[in-house]
Amino acid sequence: MLKLQNVHTHYGAIQALDDVSVEVNQGEIVTLIGANGAGKTTLLMTVCGSPRASSGTVTFLGEDITHCDTHTIMRRGIAISPEGRRVFPDLTVSENLKMGGFFLTARQIDEGLQHVYELFPRLKERANQRAGTMSGGEQQMLAIGRALMTRPQLLLLDEPTLGLAPLIIAQIFEIIQTIRREGVTVFLVEQNANKALQVADRGYVLETGKVVLADTGANLLVNDQVRKAYLGA
Numbered sequence: 145m146l147k148l149q150n151v152h153t154h155y156g157a158i159q160a161l162d163d164v165s166v167e168v169n170q171g172e173i174v175t176l177i178g179a180n181g182a183g184k185t186t187l188l189m190t191v192c193g194s195p196r197a198s199s200g201t202v203t204f205l206g207e208d209i210t211h212c213d214t215h216t217i218m219r220r221g222i223a224i225s226p227e228g229r230r231v232f233p234d235l236t237v238s239e240n241l242k243m244g245g246f247f248l249t250a251r252q253i254d255e256g257l258q259h260v261y262e263l264f265p266r267l268k269e270r271a272n273q274r275a276g277t278m279s280g281g282e283q284q285m286l287a288i289g290r291a292l293m294t295r296p297q298l299l300l301l302d303e304p305t306l307g308l309a310p311l312i313i314a315q316i317f318e319i320i321q322t323i324r325r326e327g328v329t330v331f332l333v334e335q336n337a338n339k340a341l342q343v344a345d346r347g348y349v350l351e352t353g354k355v356v357l358a359d360t361g362a363n364l365l366v367n368d369q370v371r372k373a374y375l376g377a
């Protein structure tokens with residue numbers, strides 16, 4: 145479904161991705177783990193076209209999107225819940241969700257809202273609450289809900305459990321699995337390697353911009369290198 149082939153991404157003179165090849169198949173949950181600064185966010189953002197890959201190709205559903213702008217990529221069926229959630233604090237929950245559907249028709253926005261409220265009853269209860277006054281977990285649900293407004297085929301999640309309490313983390317992982325069961329493919333960046341690899345079909349390990357390991361989630365969980373570096377073994 146999504147394929148990065150030999151992708152390099154730069155910020156000026158800084159090389160953030162170095163010859164990255166990664167694949168996400170339809171219906172999978174694929175996890176990307178790596179230390180701070182490894183390039184995980186850059187990889188997801190490169191899929192979204194900002195920054196663009198300086199060389200290599202990104203294809204989605206067989207079409208080359210390497211040089212497409214972000215809006216075009218979103219319209220083709222990719223959505224992202226960004227690192228740090230980035231909800232609009234002064235807007236209400238429903239206003240934030242509508243922002244996620246900015247290029248949809250009024251009817252599609254209504255359908256999107258209904259769908260998101262079914263998935264997250266808490267957001268429905270809080271529809272008129274200002275996002276900035278919600279808890280961290282609620283804001284994360286809102287960020288995921290906002291990304292789902294366009295009914296994407298592929299959802300990119302950047303560190304959805306960062307800074308959340310264990311009970312809320314468990315809820316977020318439940319939600320990720322529900323989203324997949326509804327037919328959305330998930331590409332997940334996580335610091336919480338243990339939980340992320342448990343729910344993942346496959347995973348990749350990124351170190352200083354390079355993919356150093358690729359395997360099933362189950363195999364990565366018992367891999368010595370992964371256990372030492374990311375699972376605290």
Ligand code: ATP
Pocket residue numbers: 155158159160178179180181182183184185186187227
């Ligand atoms: P974290 O887990 O801390 O979010 P990450 O694995 O997501 O880290 P990136 O944020 O992708 O890593 O950063 C990869 C490298 O690119 C880092 O060296 C970072 O300093 C650099 N970088 C990221 N964004 C920019 C930018 N806008 N301008 C310049 N350098 C950047």
